[in-house]
Amino acid sequence: MAREGEGGRGRDRDREERDSEFIDRLVHINRVAKVVKGGRRFGFAALVVVGDQKGRVGYGHGKAREVPEAIRKATESAKRSLIRVPLREGRTLHHDVNGRHGAGRVVLRAAPAGTGIIAGGPMRAIFETLGMHDVVAKSQGSSNPYNMIRATFDALEREDSPRSVAARRNLKVSTLQARRQGGETEAVSEA
Secondary structure (H helix, E strand, O other): OOHHHHHHHHHHHHHHHHHOOOOEEEEEEEEEEEEOEEEEEEEEEEEEEOOOOOOOEEEEEEEOOHHHHHHHHHHHHHHHHOEEEOOOOOEEEEEEEEEOOOEHHHHHHOOOOOEEEHHHHHHHHHHHHHHOOEEEEEEOOOOOOOHHHHHHHHHOOOOOOOHHHHHHOOOHHHHHHHHHHHHHHHHHHHH
């Protein structure tokens, strides 16, 4: 019997170590009221972004009667929905990309080193937890944090690395990048 208890503690310790590699950012808390016979019952909804600052990020939504419980539920949900985003040199995007969800539209642009994160509220939380250092982002349309986060994740899921493009087209990465640079010089020489 004692061994079963030790195994359980070991699993909890492993889970804590795995969880400690993630950082989480609370993006939005919404208070809702349900009117009942005795008055109002308040509940809370939390929107949380979780990432490991090495290219993985996820978002989650949780609802409960107390704020800490709602945040805990949202964090658990975010850890279950992690995605991997390819980053150039671990600091920016490979290419510009657009994303949308509902009435929310976002434009994400790769930026040179030293630019920093130029983005508003919910998008900034995503980029910081993702580990991105240089990006320019613009939100168009809805400023609702839920729509902005979903639109940003839509854009990040469309992000491709040169390696994945080369694999899809049965080319070598060096050939693909040489063609890209060669195409730019040809266009300049023609003008």
